[in-house]
Amino acid sequence: MGRKKIALIGAGNIGGTLALLAAQKELGDVVLFDVVEGVPQGKALDLSQVAPVQGFDAKITGTNDYADIAGADVIIVTAGVARKPGMSRDDLLGINLKVMKAVGEGIKANAPDAFVICITNPLDAMVWALREFSGLPHNKVVGMAGVLDSARFSHFIADEFDVSVKDVNTFVLGGHGDTMVPVTRYSTVNGIPVPDLVKMGLSSQEKIDAIVKRTRGGGGEIVALLGTGSAFYAPAASGIAMAEAYLGDQKRILPCAAYVDGQYGLDGLYVGVPVLIGAGGVEKIVEIALDDEDKAGLQVSVDAVKELLDACKALDPSLA
Numbered sequence: 001m002g003r004k005k006i007a008l009i010g011a012g013n014i015g016g017t018l019a020l021l022a023a024q025k026e027l028g029d030v031v032l033f034d035v036v037e038g039v040p041q042g043k044a045l046d047l048s049q050v051a052p053v054q055g056f057d058a059k060i061t062g063t064n065d066y067a068d069i070a071g072a073d074v075i076i077v078t079a080g081v082a083r084k085p086g087m088s089r090d091d092l093l094g095i096n097l098k099v100m101k102a103v104g105e106g107i108k109a110n111a112p113d114a115f116v117i118c119i120t121n122p123l124d125a126m127v128w129a130l131r132e133f134s135g136l137p138h139n140k141v142v143g144m145a146g147v148l149d150s151a152r153f154s155h156f157i158a159d160e161f162d163v164s165v166k167d168v169n170t171f172v173l174g175g176h177g178d179t180m181v182p183v184t185r186y187s188t189v190n191g192i193p194v195p196d197l198v199k200m201g202l203s204s205q206e207k208i209d210a211i212v213k214r215t216r217g218g219g220g221e222i223v224a225l226l227g228t229g230s231a232f233y234a235p236a237a238s239g240i241a242m243a244e245a246y247l248g249d250q251k252r253i254l255p256c257a258a259y260v261d262g263q264y265g266l267d268g269l270y271v272g273v274p275v276l277i278g279a280g281g282v283e284k285i286v287e288i289a290l291d292d293e294d295k296a297g298l299q300v301s302v303d304a305v306k307e308l309l310d311a312c313k314a315l316d317p318s319l320a
């Protein structure tokens with residue numbers, strides 16, 4: 001059996017970091033695609049020269065031709081524009097929708113059997129549009145959001161309780177926007193729910209509320225600090241975790257933007273929910289019990305995603 005093939009659509013900051021991580025982890029050979037001539041080729045050459053230093057075996061190539069993604073096992077899409085300070089992710093909808101159309105058609109024509117992970121914003125709408133344009137099965141197209149949002153939540157919780165992040169497990173549901181729903185009841189330090197730790201006096205409700213707020217604005221906090229674009233290390237690491245779950249049939253339960261078809265009383269859209277990822281792609285959507293507050297929060301988030309889908313349909317009638 002030959003090596004797996006990982007195609008990365010978009011050779012910007014996230015694409016380059018994805019390529020480095022995929023190669024270092026020897027997930028397979030990497031094809032870095034971008035429409036800008038020279039950039040994917042240059043980054044691929046630079047990354048290939050890391051291999052002798054770090055001692056990994058992965059062929060890394062750069063291309064401007066969708067034909068080169070043929071036969072990819074996993075495709076991670078970061079193509080499109082990142083927001084700048086003062087912008088919301090939703091401001092990117094018009095420009096990135098056009099990019100998703102080209103990418104979806106490229107995938108449809110060249111790699112229809114791939115497992116596709118979308119990172120482009122506004123995430124929940126773009127993964128939905130990418131699925132529509134590509135025509136792939138819903139369980140083979142998924143959005144990277146909850147893994148990143150939960151990573152941010154986990155980092156802040158580990159910091160607050162001054163514990164190893166390895167012992168922290170958190171869940172963020174809903175859309176990848178300011179209305180996302182960090183669920184503290186399902187967030188634990190070595191199995192102990194965060195609300196119980198608060199009752200034990202190890203933190204205060206005010207501090208946890210502030211962490212929830214900071215998690216919701218986590219992407220924007222980094223956009224404001226960078227000044228020129230958005231986060232890329234943690235988004236790339238999150239995408240790679242999802243790719244590994246698929247390639248290794250790991251059966252991991254990860255919060256992802258997945259297509260809901262009746263689960264949580266929702267259907268016809270992509271939104272962040274816990275899913276089981278294995279060799280079958282999204283093998284299952286895990287329905288956790290939500291209290292009234294979380295349900296209401298999820299509904300607000302879903303309504304925001306629905307508005308974006310309506311905007312996509314208005315901009316591109318082929319989606320209606």
Ligand code: LMR
Nearest residue numbers: 083089121219220230231
């Ligand atoms: C993030 O959360 O870091 C990304 O969605 C990028 C952004 O614009 O916030």
